[in-house]
Amino acid sequence: MTNSELENLKLVVVGHVDHGKSTLIGRIFYDTDSLPLGKVEAIKKACAAEGMEFEYAFLLDALLEEQEQNITIDTTQIHFRTPRREYVIIDAPGHKEFLKNMVTGAARAEAAILLIDASEGVREQSRRHGLLLSLLNIRQVIVAVNKMDLTGYSRDVFERLKLEYGAYLEKLGVKAGRFIPISAKLGENVVRRSDKMPWYDGPAVVEALDLFLPTSTQSHGPLRLVVQDIYRFDHRRIIAGRLESGTLRVGDELVFVPDQKRSKVASIERWHAELPPSQAQAGESVAITLEEQIFVERGQVACHVSAPAVETREWKATLFWLGSEPMRLNQNYEVRIGTQKVQARLTQIEKVLDSQTLEPALGARSEVARHEVAVIRLRAKRPVAVDNVDVVTPTGRFVIFDGGRIVGGGVVSDLVYPRARASDVVSGNISWTEGEIAREERAELFGHLGAVYWFTGLSGSGKSTLATGLERLLHRRGIHCYVLDGDNLRHGLCSDLGFSEKDRAENIRRAGEVAKLMAEAGLVVLTSFISPFRADRQRVREICAAAGVPFVEVYVSTPLEECEKRDPKGLYKRARAGEIPHFTGIESPYERPLAPEITLPTHEVPLEECLAILLRDVQKKVSVSGTARTGLEAAMI
Amino acid sequence: MNRLDKLESDSVSIFREAYHAFKDLAMPWSMGKDSNVLIWLAKRAFCGHIPFPVLHIDTTYEFPEMYEFRDWAAKEHGLNLIVWINKEARERGIGYETHDPVTVTHELKTVALQQVMAKYKWKALITGIRRDEDPTRAKERYFSPRNADFEWDYRDQPPEFWNQFTTDVGEGEHVRVQPLLDWTELDIWRYIEREKIPIPSMYFARTGPDGRKRRFRSLGCHPITHPVESEAETIADIIRELQVTKVSERAGRAQDHHERNAMQKLRAKGFM
Numbered sequence: 001m002t003n004s005e006l007e008n009l010k011l012v013v014v015g016h017v018d019h020g021k022s023t024l025i026g027r028i029f030y031d032t033d034s035l036p037l038g039k040v041e042a043i044k045k046a047c048a049a050e051g052m053e054f055e056y057a058f059l060l061d062a063l064l065e066e067q068e069q070n071i072t073i074d075t076t077q078i079h080f081r082t083p084r085r086e087y088v089i090i091d092a093p094g095h096k097e098f099l100k101n102m103v104t105g106a107a108r109a110e111a112a113i114l115l116i117d118a119s120e121g122v123r124e125q126s127r128r129h130g131l132l133l134s135l136l137n138i139r140q141v142i143v144a145v146n147k148m149d150l151t152g153y154s155r156d157v158f159e160r161l162k163l164e165y166g167a168y169l170e171k172l173g174v175k176a177g178r179f180i181p182i183s184a185k186l187g188e189n190v191v192r193r194s195d196k197m198p199w200y201d202g203p204a205v206v207e208a209l210d211l212f213l214p215t216s217t218q219s220h221g222p223l224r225l226v227v228q229d230i231y232r233f234d235h236r237r238i239i240a241g242r243l244e245s246g247t248l249r250v251g252d253e254l255v256f257v258p259d260q261k262r263s264k265v266a267s268i269e270r271w272h273a274e275l276p277p278s279q280a281q282a283g284e285s286v287a288i289t290l291e292e293q294i295f296v297e298r299g300q301v302a303c304h305v306s307a308p309a310v311e312t313r314e315w316k317a318t319l320f321w322l323g324s325e326p327m328r329l330n331q332n333y334e335v336r337i338g339t340q341k342v343q344a345r346l347t348q349i350e351k352v353l354d355s356q357t358l359e360p361a362l363g364a365r366s367e368v369a370r371h372e373v374a375v376i377r378l379r380a381k382r383p384v385a386v387d388n389v390d391v392v393t394p395t396g397r398f399v400i401f402d403g404g405r406i407v408g409g410g411v412v413s414d415l416v417y418p419r420a421r422a423s424d425v426v427s428g429n430i431s432w433t434e435g436e437i438a439r440e441e442r443a444e445l446f447g448h449l450g451a452v453y454w455f456t457g458l459s460g461s462g463k464s465t466l467a468t469g470l471e472r473l474l475h476r477r478g479i480h481c482y483v484l485d486g487d488n489l490r491h492g493l494c495s496d497l498g499f500s501e502k503d504r505a506e507n508i509r510r511a512g513e514v515a516k517l518m519a520e521a522g523l524v525v526l527t528s529f530i531s532p533f534r535a536d537r538q539r540v541r542e543i544c545a546a547a548g549v550p551f552v553e554v555y556v557s558t559p560l561e562e563c564e565k566r567d568p569k570g571l572y573k574r575a576r577a578g579e580i581p582h583f584t585g586i587e588s589p590y591e592r593p594l595a596p597e598i599t600l601p602t603h604e605v606p607l608e609e610c611l612a613i614l615l616r617d618v619q620k621k622v623s624v625s626g627t628a629r630t631g632l633e634a635a636m637i
Numbered sequence: 638m639n640r641l642d643k644l645e646s647d648s649v650s651i652f653r654e655a656y657h658a659f660k661d662l663a664m665p666w667s668m669g670k671d672s673n674v675l676i677w678l679a680k681r682a683f684c685g686h687i688p689f690p691v692l693h694i695d696t697t698y699e700f701p702e703m704y705e706f707r708d709w710a711a712k713e714h715g716l717n718l719i720v721w722i723n724k725e726a727r728e729r730g731i732g733y734e735t736h737d738p739v740t741v742t743h744e745l746k747t748v749a750l751q752q753v754m755a756k757y758k759w760k761a762l763i764t765g766i767r768r769d770e771d772p773t774r775a776k777e778r779y780f781s782p783r784n785a786d787f788e789w790d791y792r793d794q795p796p797e798f799w800n801q802f803t804t805d806v807g808e809g810e811h812v813r814v815q816p817l818l819d820w821t822e823l824d825i826w827r828y829i830e831r832e833k834i835p836i837p838s839m840y841f842a843r844t845g846p847d848g849r850k851r852r853f854r855s856l857g858c859h860p861i862t863h864p865v866e867s868e869a870e871t872i873a874d875i876i877r878e879l880q881v882t883k884v885s886e887r888a889g890r891a892q893d894h895h896e897r898n899a900m901q902k903l904r905a906k907g908f909m
Contacts, residue, residue, distance in 0.1 A: 079769060079821060088819070107799055108798070228653045228657060231683065233686040234684075234685075270681070271681055271684050272685075272832070284642070284646050287684050394799070394800075397799055399799060401801075403805075404795075404804075405805075406797070406801060
C-alpha cells in the first residue's frame with residue numbers, strides 16, 4: 001500500500017440469528033490477512049482451554065460474556081483492507097432483542113451484506129433487516145446465501161432464494177446489487193472465487209464489495225446548515241453547525257428556518273488555517289459569522305433563500321419503534337430532528353407494516369409495539385424545519401426520545417415544498433410565521449385553549465371558594481389558569497375606582513377586558529365578581545365573543561338567606577347596620593342571569609360535586625382536539 | 638472531502654454536541670498522541686479556545702519527558718490544566734515496586750479519576766479512546782453513560798444513530814464522550830503529520846544501550862511500558878511502519894497482558 005489517503009467504506013452485516021454473520025466477518029478478516037499478530041493464536045488457545053472447537057466467529061466475540069451466551073450482543077466495528085480500499089465493518093447482531101444495536105450500527109453504513117442461510121431459507125429477521133436497510137437508506141446491498149456447503153452447493157436452492165428474496169427487496173425499493181452463493185465457514189466465494197459452484201460466474205463477496213461506491217455527501221443538494229450552537233468566546237459571534245447538504249459560500253444570503261430571519265455570510269472561520277476558507281462543502285462542521293446581528297439559535301437550519309427547508313408542525317413518517325413501552329396514539333413525545341428538540345403528539349397511525357408481507361396489519365391500531373414499523377403522523381408543539389428524506393436525508397429523519405434514550409426513529413415523506421415566490425425573495429420578511437401567532441398556535445403550545453369562566457352571585461355565595469378550588473384542580477391537570485377577583489384588581493388596576501354605580505360598572509368592564517386578554521394569551525381565567533347587573537355581564541360576554549374567546553357564565557345561585565347566614569367576612573352584618581352603602585342584596589339589587597351556561601346552587605349541591613361539574617365543563621371547552629385543529633390546518637403552508 | 642477531513646468534521650461535531658449538552662465537563666489529557674489530537678480538535682471546534690478544563694491524572698510514574706511536555710503544551714495551548722494524584726493510595730504504599738499492574742492502574746488511574754470527579758462533579762468526560770485499540774473498545778458509543786460507580790453497562794447500551802446522543806445523566810452518573818471512536822492509529826498519525834501537531838519525542842525511534850533502535854507506540858507508566866523495536870524516526874516513517882506491522886498497538890502495555898481478560902476487567906471498573 002503506497003497511497004496515504006486510502007478510501008474508506010462503512011459496511012454492515014445483517015441477517016437472521018445463526019445465519020453466519022460473525023463467521024463471515026471472521027473469515028473475511030482471516031482471508032484478507034487483517035488480524036493483529038497473535039490474535040488467531042490467542043483465540044485458538046482460549047478455545048483449547050475451554051475445550052471448544054475453534055470457530056472464525058470467535059475472532060469477533062471479544063468479550064467473555066458473549067462467548068458464554070454464544071450470541072453477539074452489540075455492534076462491533078472493525079477495519080479490514082483490500083488493495084482497493086479500507087472497510088469499516090459493523091457486525092449487527094440478528095437476535096431480535098438487540099434490534100437497537102443493529103440500527104445503531106447499520107445507521108452509519110454505506111453498504112450492507114445481508115446473509116441468508118441456504119439450508120434454512122428466508123426467515124423473519126431476513127425480512128425485517130431488509131426493511132430496516134430500506135428505512136436507513138442503505139441502497140448498496142449484497143445478499144450472501146450462506147452455508148451452501150450444507151445444500152451440496154445446490155444451484156436450485158440458490159435460485160429459489162434469489163427469486164423469493166429479490167421480489168421482497170423490490171417491493172421495498174432496495175436494489176439488491178448481487179446475490180452470491182457462499183460458505184463462510186469454508187471460505188467459498190468469500191475472498192476467493194469458489195470452484196465448488198461452477199454454475200455461478202459472478203464475483204466473490206469481497207470482490208463485489210470493491211465494486212461499491214462510497215456514499216457521496218450531498219454537496220450538490222440544497223444548502224442545509226444545522227445550527228448546533230452560538231459562541232462568543234472572543235469578539236466574534238460565531239454560529240457553529242454542520243453542513244448536512246449543499247455548498248456554503250461567503251456572501252451567500254441565508255434564511256434560518258423556522259423563524260425566517262435572513263442575513264449574509266460574513267466569514268467562514270477556521271482556527272489555524274493558512275487562509276480563511278471562502279466556501280464549505282456538505283459534511284463539514286463549520287463556524288460562520290453573519291453580516292447582520294439577527295437572532296439565531298440552536299435548532300435552526302440555515303438554507304439558501306431559493307430552496308429552503310419546509311417549515312411545518314405536522315408531518316408524515318415511516319417509523320421503527322424500539323421502546324419497550326408501545327408508542328401510543330395522542331401521546332406526546334420528545335422528537336429530535338438534527339439539533340431541533342420539540343414535543344410532538346402522535347396524531348395518526350396510518351398503518352402498521354407486517355414485516356413478512358409489507359402489507360398493512362389488519363384492523364385500526366392505537367399503538368405501535370416494539371420492533372414494529374408503522375406509517376404515522378406527528379404534530380409538534382411548534383414549527384420545525386424538516387425535509388423529505390429523499391430530498392435531504394439528514395434533515396429528513398428524526399428520533400424519538402423517552403427517559404433519556406432513543407426509542408424510535410423515522411423518515412419523513414410527503415411534505416409539500418412551498419414555491420419560492422418572487423415577492424417573498426425580495427421583501428425578505430413575509431412569511432406566515434412572521435405574522436401574529438394565531439390563537440390555535442398558542443393553544444397547541446399550552447395543550448388547550450383559553451377561556452373565561454365568569455362566576456357571578458351574591459357576596460358569600462361561594463364564588464371565590466369555587467374559583468380557587470377549580471384553579472387548583474385545573475393546575476394539577478396541566479391546564480394553565482388564573483383567578484381574577486376584586487382583591488387582585490381593586491388594589492392595582494382599579495385602585496382609582498370607588499363603589500358608585502358608575503365605578504362598579506367600570507370595574508366590571510376592566511375586569512372583562514383583562515380576562516379577555518389573559519384568555520387570548522392562552523389561560524383559562526376564572527373571575528370572581530358579584531357583578532350584579534345584567535348589562536355589565538352582557539358587555540363582558542360581547543368583549544369575549546368579539547375576540548373569539550369562549551365565555552361561560554357561572555351563576556352561583558345561593559339564596560340571600562343562606563349567604564347572610566354564612567356571612568364569612570361579616571359584611572352583611574355591617575350592611576344591615578348601615579355601615580356599607582349600596583351593598584348588593586341589602587340596598588342594591590342583584591339581577592340574576594337569565595340564561596347562564598352553568599348554575600350552581602351551593603346550598604343544595606356539595607362543593608366537590610360543583611367542582612366536578614366545572615372541571616368537566618372546562619376540560620370539554622378548552623380541549624385542543626376538534627375546533628383548534630381545523631383552524632391550524634388553515635394556518636399551515 | 639478526504640478521509641481525514643471527514644473524521645475531523647465528525648469529531649468537531651461531537652465536541653460541539655458535548656459542550657452544548659454538558660456545560661460541566663472536562664477532558665482528560667495523557668499527553669499521548671491521541672490526547673494531543675483531541676486538544677487540536679477542540680481548538681478547531683471552538684475556534685481556537687478550549688472552553689473547559691483539561692485534566693491530567695498523574696500516576697507519578699510518568700516518564701520525565703512527559704512532565705516536561707505537559708508543562709510546555711499547557712502553556713502553548715493556553716490550557717486550564719488540572720493535575721490530580723491519588724495521594725492517599727501512594728501514601729498507602731501502592732506502587733509498581735510492590736503491587737501488580739492491574740491493582741496499581743486501578744488505584745492510580747481509575748480511583749484517582751473517581752476522586753477528582755467527586756470533587757468537581759463533572760457531568761461528562763471527553764476521552765480519546767478509539768475502536769481499533771482493543772476489542773473491548775469496539776463496542777463503545779460516542780456518548781457512553783457510566784453509572785455512579787463508573788461502571789460501563791455494555792450489555793444494555795442506549796441506541797445511538799443519526800448523530801443523536803444520550804445526554805441525560807442521573808445524580809452521580811456521567812457520560813464518556815468519545816470523539817475519536819472512528820479513528821484508527823494510522824488516521825491519528827496522518828492527522829498529526831498533516832496538521833503538524835506537537836507530540837512527545839518518545840514516539841520516535843532511538844538507539845538503546847544494546848545498539849538496537851526502539852520507540853514507544855503507546856505511552857503509559859514507565860515501569861510497565863516498554864518500547865518496541867522500530868526504525869521509525871519521523872512521522873512519515875511511523876506511518877510506513879504501521880502500514881505493514883502486525884504488532885498490536887498496546888503490545889508494550891503490561892497491564893493488558895497480566896492476566897486473561899485484564900482489559901475487560903479494567904474497563905468494566907471504569908478504566909478508559
